[in-house]
Amino acid sequence: MINVAVGGGVVGLGMALMSALVLGGQIAKPVGKIFTAFGEETSGDRLIGCVGSVSTARIPMAAEGKVGQVDVLDSARNLVTVNAILPDWATVIPERGIKVLVIERAADSYVVICQDSSDQDYWFSTHNSR
Numbered sequence: 001m002i003n004v005a006v007g008g009g010v011v012g013l014g015m016a017l018m019s020a021l022v023l024g025g026q027i028a029k030p031v032g033k034i035f036t037a038f039g040e041e042t043s044g045d046r047l048i049g050c051v052g053s054v055s056t057a058r059i060p061m062a063a064e065g066k067v068g069q070v071d072v073l074d075s076a077r078n079l080v081t082v083n084a085i086l087p088d089w090a091t092v093i094p095e096r097g098i099k100v101l102v103i104e105r106a107a108d109s110y111v112v113i114c115q116d117s118s119d120q121d122y123w124f125s126t127h128n129s130r
Helices: 002-034 118-127
Strands: 051-054 068-073 079-085 099-105 110-114
Touching: 051 079, 068 099, 068 110, 079 099, 099 118, 110 118
Parallel strands: 079 110
Antiparallel strands: 051 068, 051 099, 068 079, 099 110
């Protein structure tokens, strides 16, 4: 009887744990959005147009298949560290401490360019003419 009670209890406990994790995860997402500060966007696109500072040795080109990291201040003044890459057309490679501008969101990182550089001039000239 003890084996049956313990065996049944472990299975029941496991089922309850799994149910709690699944239901808790489903409930947490909408509740988190409710308690987000008014007007604060929670998506990753909120960083586009923000200025950051390179925190790794350098930011690699997208074609290299590597990422660097950038500390970015979003519009709500939250400091966020994100993975970053340079576009293939970039000519200036930012190194540690250099200011960069976030211009796009890629699959698993952000595309950045060096602030106040020829790359920034190129970006604005090609994207403002549309």
